[in-house]
Structures are given as structure tokens and as C-alpha cells.
Amino acid sequence: MEQKKLNLSGFFQKYTMVIALVVVVAFFAIQTGGKTLFPGNINNLINQNGYVFVLAAGMLLCILTGGNIDLSVGSVVCFAAAVGAVLMKSGTNMWIAVFAMLAIGLAVGTFQGFWIAKLHVPAFIATLSGMYAFRGLSNVVLGGYMVPITDEGFLQLFGGGAKCYVPDFIRTMLGIEATKPNITCLTFGILAVVIYVLMTLRKIHIQKKLNIHQSIVGTVITTALISAVIIWLTFKLASHKGLPTVLIWICLVLGIYQYITTKTAMGRHLYAVGGNEKATALSGVKTRNVYWFAYASIGLMAGLAGILTAARAKGIDPTYGEGYEMDAIASCFIGGASAYGGTGKVSGMIIGAVLMGVINQGMGIMGVDSNYQKVVKGIVLLVAVIFDVLSKRQKR
Amino acid sequence: MDKKVLVSTLKKNAMLVVLVLVYIFFMILTGGGIFKPSSFAALINQNAYVYILGCGMLMCMLTGGNIDLSCGAFVCLLGAFGGVMMVIQGWGTGVSILLVLLIGIAYGCGLGALVAYVRVPPWIATLAGYLAFRGLGTAILRENSSTGSIGPFPQDFLDIFSGKIFKTAEGELNLPCLIVGIVAAALVVLLVFRTRAVRLKKGYEADSMGAAAAKSGIGAAAILLVMIKLAFSGGIPTVLLWVAGIVLLYSFITSKTTIGRHFYVVGGNIEAARLSGVNTKKIMFLAYLNMAILTSISAMTVMARFTSANANAGKNFEMDAISACVVGGVSASGGAGSVLGMVIGATLIGVINLGMSQISLDANYQRVVKGFVLLAAVVFDILSKKKQK
Numbered sequence: 001m002e003q004k005k006l007n008l009s010g011f012f013q014k015y016t017m018v019i020a021l022v023v024v025v026a027f028f029a030i031q032t033g034g035k036t037l038f039p040g041n042i043n044n045l046i047n048q049n050g051y052v053f054v055l056a057a058g059m060l061l062c063i064l065t066g067g068n069i070d071l072s073v074g075s076v077v078c079f080a081a082a083v084g085a086v087l088m089k090s091g092t093n094m095w096i097a098v099f100a101m102l103a104i105g106l107a108v109g110t111f112q113g114f115w116i117a118k119l120h121v122p123a124f125i126a127t128l129s130g131m132y133a134f135r136g137l138s139n140v141v142l143g144g145y146m147v148p149i150t151d152e153g154f155l156q157l158f159g160g161g162a163k164c165y166v167p168d169f170i171r172t173m174l175g176i177e178a179t180k181p182n183i184t185c186l187t188f189g190i191l192a193v194v195i196y197v198l199m200t201l202r203k204i205h206i207q208k209k210l211n212i213h214q215s216i217v218g219t220v221i222t223t224a225l226i227s228a229v230i231i232w233l234t235f236k237l238a239s240h241k242g243l244p245t246v247l248i249w250i251c252l253v254l255g256i257y258q259y260i261t262t263k264t265a266m267g268r269h270l271y272a273v274g275g276n277e278k279a280t281a282l283s284g285v286k287t288r289n290v291y292w293f294a295y296a297s298i299g300l301m302a303g304l305a306g307i308l309t310a311a312r313a314k315g316i317d318p319t320y321g322e323g324y325e326m327d328a329i330a331s332c333f334i335g336g337a338s339a340y341g342g343t344g345k346v347s348g349m350i351i352g353a354v355l356m357g358v359i360n361q362g363m364g365i366m367g368v369d370s371n372y373q374k375v376v377k378g379i380v381l382l383v384a385v386i387f388d389v390l391s392k393r394q395k396r
Numbered sequence: 397m398d399k400k401v402l403v404s405t406l407k408k409n410a411m412l413v414v415l416v417l418v419y420i421f422f423m424i425l426t427g428g429g430i431f432k433p434s435s436f437a438a439l440i441n442q443n444a445y446v447y448i449l450g451c452g453m454l455m456c457m458l459t460g461g462n463i464d465l466s467c468g469a470f471v472c473l474l475g476a477f478g479g480v481m482m483v484i485q486g487w488g489t490g491v492s493i494l495l496v497l498l499i500g501i502a503y504g505c506g507l508g509a510l511v512a513y514v515r516v517p518p519w520i521a522t523l524a525g526y527l528a529f530r531g532l533g534t535a536i537l538r539e540n541s542s543t544g545s546i547g548p549f550p551q552d553f554l555d556i557f558s559g560k561i562f563k564t565a566e567g568e569l570n571l572p573c574l575i576v577g578i579v580a581a582a583l584v585v586l587l588v589f590r591t592r593a594v595r596l597k598k599g600y601e602a603d604s605m606g607a608a609a610a611k612s613g614i615g616a617a618a619i620l621l622v623m624i625k626l627a628f629s630g631g632i633p634t635v636l637l638w639v640a641g642i643v644l645l646y647s648f649i650t651s652k653t654t655i656g657r658h659f660y661v662v663g664g665n666i667e668a669a670r671l672s673g674v675n676t677k678k679i680m681f682l683a684y685l686n687m688a689i690l691t692s693i694s695a696m697t698v699m700a701r702f703t704s705a706n707a708n709a710g711k712n713f714e715m716d717a718i719s720a721c722v723v724g725g726v727s728a729s730g731g732a733g734s735v736l737g738m739v740i741g742a743t744l745i746g747v748i749n750l751g752m753s754q755i756s757l758d759a760n761y762q763r764v765v766k767g768f769v770l771l772a773a774v775v776f777d778i779l780s781k782k783k784q785k
Contacts, residue, residue: 136763136767
């Protein structure tokens with residue numbers, strides 16, 4: 001009995017943020033009479049927050065290296081998108097523009113990473129200077145005005161305009177007449193669950209082989225819950241317009257970052273550097289390269305986020321991207337990344353980003369004044385973290 | 397030998413050298429415009445908040461690279477409160493100032509308790525304020541005024557935080573200002589030599605006679621230059637008294653008091669500090685309480701400078717204060733840094749801003765230049781220190 005009780009409180013401590021998310025979702029669902037759970041709104045939630053997931057994934061790596069952050073991402077998003085938009089306006093092929101945007105992001109990240117990694121310039125200063133410089137340059141490139149993007153292919157591929165959904169090709173193949181639900185979307189959802197379950201089974205198998213004792217019941221419950229969420233989400237999206245193209249990009253980025261942080265040597269090095277840089281260096285890790293990797297990666301993500309932002313807004317304005325860095329940082333911290341580095345997970349970051357997104361959207365639907373929205377956002381951030389800090393302290 | 401000493405001195409004071417070089421650069425570009433008395437007055441008025449917030453930020457950063465992101469937004473919120481109190485409600489200036497300070501202290505206590513005792517990372521605790529305060533401030537301003545800005549503040553309030561003391565016409569020599577300058581310069585010379593004498597007496601290593609003379613000479617000359625220029629621009633700006641008072645106070649606290657040493661010790665190694673009997677939680681608490689109080693003072697200087705409260709007040713102040721510290725050699729991981737360094741950093745950034753606006757560089761390019769100069773300054777500093785080792 002005692003054992004079970006301990007496990008239960010351990011469960012609550014481990015999943016405080018998940019519980020907070022469920023409570024917040026339930027709160028807004030009740031307050032808006034279920035409006036926040038409408039398929040259209042779920043769809044908007046994903047479309048509106050695409051950039052947060054992408055940037056937060058990059059930011060997580062920087063934070064892991066010791067609480068370092070990148071303040072420049074908001075400006076780099078704007079700059080990369082501005083160059084892309086101007087290129088497309090002058091009739092350049094969209095793929096060249098996309099390549100240019102990603103290349104700019106990567107180049108900026110590498111440049112800033114150079115100073116941080118090789119010369120130990122404080123990350124704060126190196127990226128603060130980027131924040132100023134690239135905001136200014138975006139203005140110069142755009143000439144102070146909004147530059148529209150009309151390339152339909154670009155918009156559709158990166159989540160802008162009315163047709164930014166994966167076409168229902170399976171329905172066309174099967175030759176079914178009815179328009180809903182979106183079969184492609186459902187197929188992808190079920191496929192995702194199957195892959196997820198298979199991966200979990202493999203993990204259990206390996207753990208057994210290596211004699212690692214993990215509670216099977218816990219794993220089964222977690223897997224079942226996550227599968228249920230995926231299935232629920234797919235049904236919602238399928239009954240709307242289908243799979244938003246942004247979701248594909250988000251999943252791709254999150255998948256890659258999950259892989260990097262959990263399965264690669266570089267991923268372990270990021271944690272090690274954040275835990276104790278000197279010890280890591282003495283163990284033979286080239287810590288400089290770890291920093292460089294982290295900043296190059298967030299630069300690339302800023303380029304991608306620029307593409308998504310430009311597509312969603314069907315153009316780019318010199319003020320776009322302002323405050324994006326804070327969204328990304330907040331998502332990581334709410335998701336349990338340590339401000340001193342060394343701890344933090346992609347899964348936690350996802351919860352953090354979703355939580356921020358749900359709060360933003362819920363308040364928007366409730367019609368809360370945008371100024372008070374910011375107040376609530378601040379308070380939620382604080383309460384979430386206090387909750388997290390206190391529950392972790394009890395564990396000790 | 398002499399050359400070696402010179403080179404190592406220059407390297408030690410790399411940021412000061414950069415400041416002088418940047419200043420000369422802009423002097424040439426502006427055709428001496430940045431050397432005019434009015435430019436000196438502008439430099440002080442426009443950057444007063446950086447010096448004041450910089451002192452607070454320095455104390456936070458000393459404790460381990462912790463920062464306060466909320467100060468800019470808090471300036472905006474306090475402005476809204478001040479506007480409602482003094483302009484809408486018509487409360488007395490004294491009462492309002494007291495209330496603004498009390499609000500600052502209340503926030504500081506709350507924030508300090510969260511950071512020190514609940515152990516919420518300062519980053520997040522203040523990020524919450526960053527998000528919430530500007531929203532709240534803007535909402536208050538919108539509800540009380542159709543234009544979203546409240547003003548003008550009463551004259552007696554403005555007199556305390558802005559304007560000039562013993563004001564004379566521009567271009568005329570302001571005698572009180574000059575006298576203060578001469579006295580301050582004399583004090584600097586006296587102080588440097590007294591410190592040297594005390595150190596020699598106690599048998600510590602001390603500056604050579606020449607170094608002391610150079611140090612006091614440069615300090616006194618800088619003060620005299622600024623004060624003579626100000627004397628011709630109508631007198632001492634009131635805000636300079638606030639800045640000078642605060643800078644001197646924090647300079648004293650960080651270098652001469654036990655509590656000041658504790659800030660460095662906590663930043664150097666918090667565990668060692670705790671084991672040596674330093675109340676580390678109290679130090680963290682004080683750092684953030686102190687930051688909030690200085691933010692309130694800085695909020696009032698900003699309110700007075702613009703004679704009204706608006707939603708954009710305090711935007712990016714946190715970045716300015718942090719950059720002043722980091723450019724001034726304050727370690728981003730805590731334990732090292734000085735008020736003098738921060739002052740040099742803040743002045744450098746101020747000179748760059750002023751110089752660029754005087755050559756009427758396009759605002760967009762200004763940001764680009766500011767970004768790169770910031771980076772270049774820090775890289776220069778790091779490289780010069782690296783070779784020294």
C-alpha cells in the first residue's frame with residue numbers, strides 16, 4: 001500500500017506539466033462551451049504555433065549547453081523571410097528562395113556560433129548584437145514595407161493560404177465520393193500510432209534483455225494515453241480539412257531533434273557540456289564544436305521558422321518575428337528545461353509549447369483583451385514553474 | 397620595460413581605449429558635433445536609466461550571471477501607476493513618489509522571495525514579469541486615457557527628476573556646475589593618492605607614482621571636461637545627481653562593504669560561500685529587491701524626461717542595462733565586474749547611439765551598426781585579455 005502511494009505521488013511529480021496542460025485545456029473547453037475543441041480551432045492551434053515548435057526545438061539545444069539562449073531568432077526569422085519574399089517577388093524559383101532562406105539561417109547561426117564557441121563571447125551578447133543587426137537589415141531589405149508572397153506552391157507547402165493541407169490522395173486512389181472525413185489524415189494518424197507502439201515494444205524488449213527493470217504498467221499506460229491523443233487529434237483534423245502541411249514540418253523537426261538529443265553522441269555531449277563543461281572537456285569532448293553545433297542548428301531552425309511565418313502571413317513585414325525568442329524560451333522553460341543547462345527534453349518542450357498555444361488561443365476565443373492576455377501568460381508561466389520547482393523539491 | 401607596462405595597461409583598460417577611439421571616430425564624422433555642450437547634456441539625459449538600471453543589474457549578475465528581464469516592462473507599469481496617481485487622481489507628488497517606491501519594494505520582495513527562497517530560476521521569474529507588466533501597464537493607460545498616454549506630470553515632480561539645477565542660459569558659464577566639477581576632480585585625485593598611501597603603509601602592492609598620477613589625471617580630466625561642457629549647456633542636469641549618487645553608492649557597496657564582497661563570493665562559488673557562513677539566500681533576495689528599487693527610481697526619471705507615461709516606456713531597457721554590464725566586463729557567469737566597468741560600458745553604448753543619430757544615419761542601419769559594434773567591442777576585450785594571460 002505504502003509502495004503504491006509513493007508511486008502515485010511520483011507520477012504526479014513527473015507529469016506536473018502534463019496535468020497542468022490537461023487542466024488548462026479542460027478549463028478553456030468549459031469556459032468557451034467546447035469551442036476550443038472544435039476541429040477548426042485545433043487546426044488553427046497547429047497553424048498558428050508552427051514557428052514556436054520549430055524555434056523551441058533549436059532553442060532547447062542552446063539551453064542544454066548551460067542555459068545559453070539565442071536572442072536573435074526573432075530578427076533572423078524576419079531577415080531570412082524578407083530575403084526569400086523579395087527573391088520570390090522578383091520571380092525567382094520558389095525552391096531557390098527556400099534554399100536561400102535556410103542558407104541564411106544556417107549562415108547566421110554559424111557566424112554567431114563562431115564567436116560563442118571559438119572566442120567565448122557570452123552567448124547573450126553575440127545574439128543580442130544579431131537581434132539588433134538583423135532587425136535593421138530586414139527593414140533595409142523590405143524597404144520598410146510589407147512584401148507579399150503570391151507563389152501558391154510555396155504557400156501550400158509551408159502552411160499558408162486556404163489550401164495548406166495535404167491533399168487527400170488516398171481517397172482519390174480509392175475513388176470514394178464523400179468529402180469527409182479525410183482518409184489520408186486518418187491513415188497517417190493510425191500509421192503514427194502503429195509505429196509508436198512498435199517502438200515502445202522494441203524498447204521494452206531491449207530493456208528486458210539488458211535486465212533494466214521498468215514498470216511495464218506505467219509504460220503501457222503512457223503509450224495508451226499518447227496513442228489516444230494522436231488518434232483523437234487525427235479525427236479532429238480529418239473532420240476539418242485534413243492534415244495541415246505545417247504539421248508535417250513540425251513533426252519532422254521534432255522527430256529529428258528527439259533523435260539528436262536521445263540517440264546521438266552529439267546529443268549526449270550537449271547534456272554533458274551543460275552539466276559540467278570542464279569535466280566534459282577533460283573527458284575528451286571538443287566542447288567548442290558542441291556550442292557551434294547548437295547555434296548553427298538554431299540558426300537553421302530560424303530560417304525554417306522564417307519560411308513558415310512568411311507562408312502563414314502570405315508575406316513578410318519588418319515587424320514580424322518580434323518576441324519569437326521569448327515564445328521559444330518560455331516553451332523550453334515551461335517544459336522543464338533547466339535555466340542552468342544539462343536537463344530538458346524535447347517531449348517536455350512540446351508540452352510547454354502546446355500549453356502556451358492553448359492559453360493564447362483560449363483567451364483569444366474568450367475575447368480577453370490582448371493586454372490582459374499578456375498578463376495571464378506571464379502569471380501562468382510563473383505558476384507553472386513554481387509548481388514544477390516545488391514538486392521537484394519534495395522529491396528530494 | 398616602459399613599453400611593456402604601457403601595453404599591459406592599455407590591454408587591461410581595453411574598453412576605455414575603445415570608448416576613446418569610438419568617441420574620436422564620431423568626433424571626426426560629426427565635425428565636432430558630439431563634442432558640443434548640448435551633446436554632453438543629451439548623453440546624460442538619454443542614458444540616465446542605463447546607469448541606474450546598470451547598477452542594479454550588476455548586483456544581480458554578480459550573484460551568478462542572473463539577470464532581471466522584467467525591469468523594462470516594470471518601468472512601463474510604474475509609469476502607468478504614477479500617471480494615474482499624479483495626473484488622473486491628482487494626488488500629491490510626495491505621496492505618489494512614495495507609493496511608486498513602495499510598489500517597487502513590494503515587487504522586489506516578491507521577486508526576491510521567489511528567486512531566493514522558492515528557488516525559481518531568475519530567468520523565468522522575471523520573464524513572467526516581462527510578459528505581464530507591459531500588458532498590465534498598457535491596459536491601465538488605455539482605460540484612463542483615449543490616447544494611451546497619461547500626462548503631463550506636475551511641475552514639482554518634473555523638478556525632482558528632470559531639468560537643471562541653478563539653470564542659466566545656454567552658452568553662458570554656469571558657475572555652480574564648474575565648482576562642483578573642480579571639487580569632484582580634486583576629490584578623485586585625493587582619493588587615488590590616499591588609497592595608494594594607505595596600501596603602501598600596510599605593505600600591499602600599490603600603483604607606482606606615475607601610474608597613480610596618470611590614473612588620477614585621467615579621472616580628473618574626464619570629470620572636468622564633462623562638467624565644463626555641462627556648465628556651458630545650462631547647468632547640472634538634475635538627473636545627473638541621481639545617477640552620480642547611485643553610481644557612487646554602488647561603487648562603495650561593491651568595493652568597501654562586507655555585503656558587497658558577499659555578492660562576489662556568491663557568484664564565484666555559491667556552495668563555498670554558503671559553507672563559509674554567507675547567507676546566500678539573503679544575498680539573492682537583496683539583489684532582486686535592490687533591482688526593483690532602482691527600477692522604480694529609473695521609472696521616475698523616465699516619466700519626468702518624457703513628461704508623460706506611455707505604453708512604449710521602458711522598451712528594451714533590460715537589454716540596454718545587461719549590455720552595459722557585459723560590455724563593461726561584468727562576467728556573464730557571475731563573480732566578476734565593477735561599477736566603473738559598467739559605467740564605461742554604458743557610456744560606450746550611449747556614445748554610439750548619440751553619434752549615429754547625429755550623423756543622421758538611417759535608423760535601420762543604426763541597429764546594424766549597434767549590433768556589430770557591440771560584438772566587436774566584446775571580442776576586442778576578450779582577445780586583449782587572452783593575450784595578457
